[in-house]
Amino acid sequence: MEKAKFGVLTVSDRASKGEYEDISGKYIIEYLQEVVSSPFEIIYRVVPDEKDIIEGALIHMSDVEKCCLVLTTGGTGPAPRDVTPEATETVCQKILPGFGELMRQVSLQQVPTAILSRQTAGIRNSTLIINLPGKPQSIKICLDAVFPAIPYCIDLIGGPYITTREERIKAFRPQK
Template identity: 35%
Template sequence: MEGEQLIENSRIIMEDIGDHITANCLAIAQIVIEMDEMARQVYNDTAFSKIQVAAELAVKNSSTVIPGVHVVAFDFISLSQEQQDDRLIYQLQLKAIHKTGIETQALYGISVAGLSLKEFIGSKGKVRIGAPQIIKSNSPYSTDKRMFPSGLTAAVVVCSDSISDGSKTDAAGKAIIAELEKYQIKVNHYQVIPDEKEIISQCATSLSKEHHLLIYTGGTGLSLRDVTPEALEPLIHRRIPGIEEAIRAYGQQRVPFAMLSRSLVGTIGNCLVMAIPGSTKGASESMKAVFPHLLHVFKILRGQTQH
C-alpha cells in the first residue's frame, strides 16, 4: 500500500521510452560567436582542441547534469569550426542508434563549447556568444507525417473461444483500437469470433474488401486451437516478412517467449492483414513495434511513392 502511494505521488522526471523502437538519430547544433580583434589574436588551434574535448565530455555527461535526459551510447561526436571575419561558427554533430531524439545533448554540448571559448579568452578580449540552435535533426518518432496517408479505415477481429462464449472479456482488441486511434485510423468494425478456420477465413474475405487494414488478435500461438495463420495464409496475396520479423524482434527484446508467436502479415488486394498475439501485452507490443511507420505501406499500395 505504501509503495503504491509512493508511485501515485511521485513526479515523473524521465520519459518512459521502454516501448520505443531504436533508430538512427542525428542532431546538429550550431552556435555563432563574435570576437573582437584581441580575442581573435588569442584564439588558436590549441584552444579549439581543448574546446572539442569539453564539448565531447559535455555530451557524454549530459544525463548526469540535466534531469530527464537519457543515457545515450553515442556512435559519433564531432565539433567543427568555420571562421568568418569577426565571427566564429561552431557546429556539433551527434549520431546514435537510440530510442528518442538527441537534440538536448547537442544543445548542451554546443553551449559548453561556447562557454569554454569564453573561458579561454578570459579578459584578453571580448566574446559575444549567440543562442545555440538545432539546424538539423531526426529521431525514431520525428518522421514527417506526410509520409503517412490519411482517411484510413480498419477492422479488428478477436479470435478466442473463451471470449466468444462469454467466459472472458476482451482486452487485446480494445488495446489495438486504442493504438489505431492515436494515428487517426477509424475503426469501423470490431468483432469477436471463435477459433474456427472457416469463420476466420470468411471474415478476412469480406472485411478485406471494405477496409484498408484488418487486424486479427489471437490464435497465433502453438495450441491445437490456434489456427489464425492457417486460416489466413491461403488468402494472402503477398506476405510481408519484414513486418512479421519486426514484431517478433521487438517482442523478443521484452519477453523470451515472443519467438513462439506465429504472427502473420500480408495483403489481400489493397488491404493490409495482420495476425498478432491475443494477449493484451502481446497485442499492444506488436502494434508499438511497427506503428506508425507501417502506415507508409498504404502509400506504396496506392502508387504514391517513387522508387
Template identity: 40%
Template sequence: MQSTAQVEAEAYAFRQLVAHLQARTDVQNIELMILSGFCRNCLSKWYHVGAAHAGVGLSYEDACERVYGMTYNEWKTTHQSKASDEQLLRLEETKARHAKHEKPPPVAVAPQAAASSPALAAPPPPTMTASGGISNVCCVPEDELAAACARPALPAPALPPPPPAAPVPIRLGILTVSDRASEGVYADLSGPEIANAMQAFAASPAGAGWRLTVVRTVCVPDDIDAIRYVLRTWSERPSDTAPTGAGAAAPAGCAPCNLILTTGGTGLAARDVTPEATRALLERPTPGITELLLRESLRVEPLAALSRAAAGLRGETLIVNLPGRPKAVRENLAVLMPLLGHCLLSL
C-alpha cells in the same frame, strides 16, 4: 545527472528483483510487508510513479502486471493464500514502518514518446534470472559472475520512420479470435486494446496524417472457416446478396477495410489456427513485418519466439496477426504503427 551506465545497472538490479519475486510465489505479500515494510504492490507503485516522473504513461495496473508477471487478479487467484490472524496482527504492529508512496505527478508525454508507444515499453528480460526460487548470485564469488554479465547479441532497436507526407485514410477492421471470449466466458480485452492504441497514435503528432475509422469489429471462435470468412468478407466489396453471418459482413456497397488487425490464435496450441487461416488468403506476404515484430518482441518476451503470426496483402488490404494478450498487443503495435501510414499510402 545519472550516467547511462548507472541507469542500466540500476535497471538490471530492478529486473533481477522482479525475476526473483516472480519465482518466489510462495512468499506472500503480507509476509514481505511484515519483515521488510514493502511488497510487490509497493514495487509496482514505485514503478508507476517512476514512469510518471519520466513523463511516460504507465498505469498502476500495467506496472503490477510487469512486476507480478501476470495481472494482479490472476496472481491473487493463483498464489495468494488467506492471511492468518497472527499475520494480520503482526501487519498492524509493523504498520508504522511500512513504505509510504508519493502521488505520481501529471504525465505530459513528450512527442517522441507518443510517437513510439502510448505507454512505457516493457523492460528487457534480465540476462540472469532466479532459478528455483533461489538467488542466482548469493554466495557466488565475484570473479565467477563476470562470465554471466555479457550483453545479449541483439540488433539495435529499429528507429521509427518519419510520418507519411500525405493524409492516410485507414479503414480498420479488428478481429478477435478466442473460443472463450466469443462464448462470453470472459470479456474481449485485446480487441478494444487495438482500438485504444490506434486511436491514441492517431491523436499523437506521429499519427497526425492518419484518417482513422474503426469500421468493423467482431470476435469469433478459434475456427479456421470462421476466421477465413471474416478476413475474406472484410477485404472484399460485399455484394447485395452477401451473407451477414457472425456480424462480420458490412452493408452492401461498403468499402472494404484497408487494414485488418487480428488478435489471438497465433501460438502452438492445437486450436491456434489464425496464421493458417490468414496465409490461405494472402496474395502477397510481407515477411519484413512479421520479422520486425518478432525481433522487437524478443527484447521483452522470450516466449515471443513461439509465435507463428502471419502478415501480408489481399488485394488492397493489409492483414497483420497480433498476439492475444493485451500487453503483447501494445508492444507489437508500438513497433507496427509508425509503419502503417507508409504501407497504406503505397496501397
C-alpha cells in the same frame, strides 16, 4: 480526406461465446485512437478459433467492408486451435514476413517465449492484414515496432492516406 476503415478481429473461442470480455480487441481500438490522427472508423468482430470462420471474417473485412488495415489478435501460438496465421496466409495474395520477424524480435527482448509466436502479415487486394499476439502489453510492443511502416504500406496498396500523432508514432515515408 478519405475516412479509413480499420478492421479489428479477435480470434478466441471463449470471447466469441461471451465467456470472458475481449480485452485485446478493445486494446487495439484504443491504440489506434491514440496513434492515428487522420479520420477512421472501426469494423470490429470476435470469432472462434475456426480457420474457415477466420478466413470468412478476413475476406468480409477486406472485400465487403473495404478495410485498408485488419489487425487480428489471438490464435498465433503453437496450440492445436491456433490457426490465425494459416487463415491469413490462405486469404492473402502476398505475405509480408518482415512484420512477424520484427514483432518476434522486439517481443524476444521481453520474454523468451516470443519464439513460439507465429504472427505474420499479408496483403489481400488493397487490405493489409497483420496478426498480433493476444495480450495488450504484447500488442503494444509489437504495434509500436511495426506501425511506422503501416501508413506507407497502405499507400503502396492503394489505400487512404493515414497520418499519425507524431509525438506518439512517426509514420515513415521515403522522401520523394
